[in-house]
Amino acid sequence: MKNITIYDIAREAGVSAATVSRVLTNNANVRPEKKQKVQALIEKYNFRPNAMARSLTDTRSRVIGIIAADVRNSYYSKVFVACEMAARERGYMVILCNSLGETDLELMQLETLYEQRVGAVIQLGGRADDLVSDTEYVETINQMTSNVPLVVTGKLDGTVCRQVQIDAGKAIDLLMDHLIGLGHKEIALIGGRKDVLSTFEKLQGYRRILKEHHLDYREEYVRDGGYDYETGYRQMNELFACGPVPTAVIAINDYAAAGVMRSIVEHGLRIPEDISVASYDNTSLTELLNPRLTSVDYHYEKFGEKLIETAIAAAEGIEVPQLQLIAPELIVRESTAAVKNGQG
Amino acid sequence: MKNITIYDIAREAGVSAATVSRVLTNNANVRPEKKQKVQALIEKYNFRPNAMARSLTDTRSRVIGIIAADVRNSYYSKVFVACEMAARERGYMVILCNSLGETDLELMQLETLYEQRVGAVIQLGGRADDLVSDTEYVETINQMTSNVPLVVTGKLDGTVCRQVQIDAGKAIDLLMDHLIGLGHKEIALIGGRKDVLSTFEKLQGYRRILKEHHLDYREEYVRDGGYDYETGYRQMNELFACGPVPTAVIAINDYAAAGVMRSIVEHGLRIPEDISVASYDNTSLTELLNPRLTSVDYHYEKFGEKLIETAIAAAEGIEVPQLQLIAPELIVRESTAAVKNGQG
DNA sequence: GTGAAAGCGCTAACAA
DNA sequence: TTGTTAGCGCTTTCAC
Numbered sequence: 001m002k003n004i005t006i007y008d009i010a011r012e013a014g015v016s017a018a019t020v021s022r023v024l025t026n027n028a029n030v031r032p033e034k035k036q037k038v039q040a041l042i043e044k045y046n047f048r049p050n051a052m053a054r055s056l057t058d059t060r061s062r063v064i065g066i067i068a069a070d071v072r073n074s075y076y077s078k079v080f081v082a083c084e085m086a087a088r089e090r091g092y093m094v095i096l097c098n099s100l101g102e103t104d105l106e107l108m109q110l111e112t113l114y115e116q117r118v119g120a121v122i123q124l125g126g127r128a129d130d131l132v133s134d135t136e137y138v139e140t141i142n143q144m145t146s147n148v149p150l151v152v153t154g155k156l157d158g159t160v161c162r163q164v165q166i167d168a169g170k171a172i173d174l175l176m177d178h179l180i181g182l183g184h185k186e187i188a189l190i191g192g193r194k195d196v197l198s199t200f201e202k203l204q205g206y207r208r209i210l211k212e213h214h215l216d217y218r219e220e221y222v223r224d225g226g227y228d229y230e231t232g233y234r235q236m237n238e239l240f241a242c243g244p245v246p247t248a249v250i251a252i253n254d255y256a257a258a259g260v261m262r263s264i265v266e267h268g269l270r271i272p273e274d275i276s277v278a279s280y281d282n283t284s285l286t287e288l289l290n291p292r293l294t295s296v297d298y299h300y301e302k303f304g305e306k307l308i309e310t311a312i313a314a315a316e317g318i319e320v321p322q323l324q325l326i327a328p329e330l331i332v333r334e335s336t337a338a339v340k341n342g343q344g
Numbered sequence: 345m346k347n348i349t350i351y352d353i354a355r356e357a358g359v360s361a362a363t364v365s366r367v368l369t370n371n372a373n374v375r376p377e378k379k380q381k382v383q384a385l386i387e388k389y390n391f392r393p394n395a396m397a398r399s400l401t402d403t404r405s406r407v408i409g410i411i412a413a414d415v416r417n418s419y420y421s422k423v424f425v426a427c428e429m430a431a432r433e434r435g436y437m438v439i440l441c442n443s444l445g446e447t448d449l450e451l452m453q454l455e456t457l458y459e460q461r462v463g464a465v466i467q468l469g470g471r472a473d474d475l476v477s478d479t480e481y482v483e484t485i486n487q488m489t490s491n492v493p494l495v496v497t498g499k500l501d502g503t504v505c506r507q508v509q510i511d512a513g514k515a516i517d518l519l520m521d522h523l524i525g526l527g528h529k530e531i532a533l534i535g536g537r538k539d540v541l542s543t544f545e546k547l548q549g550y551r552r553i554l555k556e557h558h559l560d561y562r563e564e565y566v567r568d569g570g571y572d573y574e575t576g577y578r579q580m581n582e583l584f585a586c587g588p589v590p591t592a593v594i595a596i597n598d599y600a601a602a603g604v605m606r607s608i609v610e611h612g613l614r615i616p617e618d619i620s621v622a623s624y625d626n627t628s629l630t631e632l633l634n635p636r637l638t639s640v641d642y643h644y645e646k647f648g649e650k651l652i653e654t655a656i657a658a659a660e661g662i663e664v665p666q667l668q669l670i671a672p673e674l675i676v677r678e679s680t681a682a683v684k685n686g687q688g
Numbered sequence: 689g690t691g692a693a694a695g696c697g698c699t700a701a702c703a704a
Numbered sequence: 705t706t707g708t709t710a711g712c713g714c715t716t717t718c719a720c
Contacts, residue, residue, distance in 0.1 A: 007713080015690080015691085017713090021713095022689090027715095030690085031689060031690085034690090048491070050714070051461065054715075055696090056394075057695075057713090071415050071421045071424065074418075078416055081416055084441070096440045100425075112395075112437060115392045116395045262632075290605075349696090361697090361698080361699095362706075362709095363707080364698095365699055366706090378706090393697080394697050396697080397696070400696095
């Protein structure tokens with residue numbers, strides 16, 4: 001299984017390696033007959049040029065690295081696939097790593113990707129989503145980004161990372177307007193960590209909107225935790241236990257919403273008749289739950305394109321806006337309805 | 345942002361490039377003082393050796409390519425992450441591509457991965473799952489596998505691919521034994537395409553087990569289609585429309601099960617009191633649905649390990665059994681219960 | 689239009 | 705222990 005090279009092809013075709021290279025890259029004229037001979041040999045041996053050797057001279061490798069927190073979470077897998085498709089259309093390839101929430105791993109993967117000489121790295125979630133950037137982490141990132149440009153979906157104070165963000169303010173606007181429009185005045189916010197930028201921004205927006213509508217802000221209605229089913233379930237249970245019970249709940253994502261929904265059902269109430277539930281991310285889960293879930297979509301395709309375009313621009317040294325925002329959209333389904341009369 | 349090389353380090357350290365290489369690979373003795381000097385410079389410039397150049401001489405690149413049908417499907421993302429973790433533990437890295445069910449893309453990706461000189465490719469799903477292998481496809485694969493070894497989760501007749509499969513016979517056994525043990529005699533099989541090996545094997549097992557228990561095989565109870573929510577929903581609706589209605593349903597995966605469940609609920613019946621529902625894959629969905637879903641688990645961690653070990657063995661030219669089976673396990677939850685008295 | 693030769697960044701064999 | 709050298713497979717001047 002000895003690897004065949006352009007020299008093998010060249011020898012058998014009776015031409016030089018340079019000529020074989022020319023037909024491979026197709027960027028210089030080669031006499032048609034020679035060209036055909038070479039192509040026939042390439043076919044015959046099923047030869048494919050070694051991308052490693054190629055990118056050694058090329059300098060640019062046409063590969064983008066992606067570090068995601070965990071593709072087993074639908075949000076990340078959707079963003080990743082969108083990126084992969086966008087990259088392919090632009091002649092790039094992507095490499096995925098899962099940091100699984102471990103900072104050490106995240107850093108190691110960034111190093112590995114740099115060793116592979118990827119043109120740029122896109123970081124989905126992870127430490128770059130922190131509200132307050134860790135100093136030590138920032139320092140390490142700064143060292144790495146002197147080598148390879150980094151695109152993040154959050155922010156990283158004190159670094160030169162490009163940012164492509166979901167407009168979190170707009171996202172909470174959509175949800176609050178929808179619910180308030182349905183007559184809800186008692187709206188809870190469940191799940192997420194306040195030290196994560198996007199979650200913090202949602203909380204900020206939540207308070208701002210309440211004030212605009214002259215509605216009370218209640219400490220008890222804001223219940224953070226993680227981004228999973230368990231958090232939604234547990235926090236909704238606590239809301240039932242300690243009261244007061246809201247007429248609508250905004251969950252930090254579809255998984256948390258599933259937990260909220262189970263808690264509500266277990267307490268003998270109906271969705272949306274008794275309590276409306278809505279969430280973020282608009283993953284496939286929204287269609288599978290009963291009732292179907294109202295959720296905020298991010299135009300994943302566009303999101304992926306923007307991310308990849310930004311990464312490619314960075315890789316090729318082209319200027320791009322330092323911060324770009326993706327506008328979210330509300331998808332209304334069956335889990336939200338007008339508040340019951342006499343309530344609120 | 346000119347890339348720094350071992351020569352830059354060597355010059356500044358007053359040693360030869362070979363010495364720098366030696367401290368990098370750590371496989372030869374270097375005088376401590378020189379070693380420290382070099383390491384200091386590596387730190388200073390945050391230097392990381394070019395993996396491309398490295399693997400040019402190394403020949404083996406310590407990278408495994410993975411082609412999955414679609415990581416947005418939980419099954420694939422779980423297998424992928426398991427593979428990634430197993431690979432990391434063994435000093436390997438993985439590259440993921442999504443074929444999205446397109447044969448052309450699948451082949452293109454196989455080529456791209458070969459160009460990257462990955463040591464082996466693992467194909468999750470895709471054409472290698474076909475019951476009857478397409479001749480033209482097999483031919484193309486045979487050409488490629490003369491270059492790079494391929495590990496599949498299905499089979500590919502007429503090729504030399506290693507196979508790591510879920511034991512589909514055992515999987516249907518588990519489900520049927522469980523349901524029959526609960527007194528069910530009317531069991532439907534919903535979703536999946538019969539031209540997919542694992543689905544076909546389940547169907548075979550289904551008929552065999554019915555016969556062993558002297559139960560009738562009813563054509564109407566076997567309803568194929570896709571592997572998605574829609575199929576489950578549509579086929580269960582048809583079952584209601586055309587009758588007879590079974591007392592238990594086995595869905596081809598958790599997504600299809602979600603569709604089946606919605607259909608049942610919409611027809612005013614309860615799960616599991618009126619109809620039991622069970623499925624394959626044991627994704628996170630099983631915990632989110634209401635009621636929680638009984639499902640067959642595949643020990644994803646082991647599955648990933650076996651896949652990666654096989655791929656690495658293939659990459660390094662070590663012999664491994666041509667076919668290896670993963671034993672599935674039944675996870676019983678709330679969606680299955682004893683059949684109602686008087687039924688069956 | 690084509691070949692010879694240099695070089696991409698690294699490792700390993702061979703001397704010293 | 706260390707440096708020199710050759711070579712991994714390819715692309716790209718530079719002559720002709």
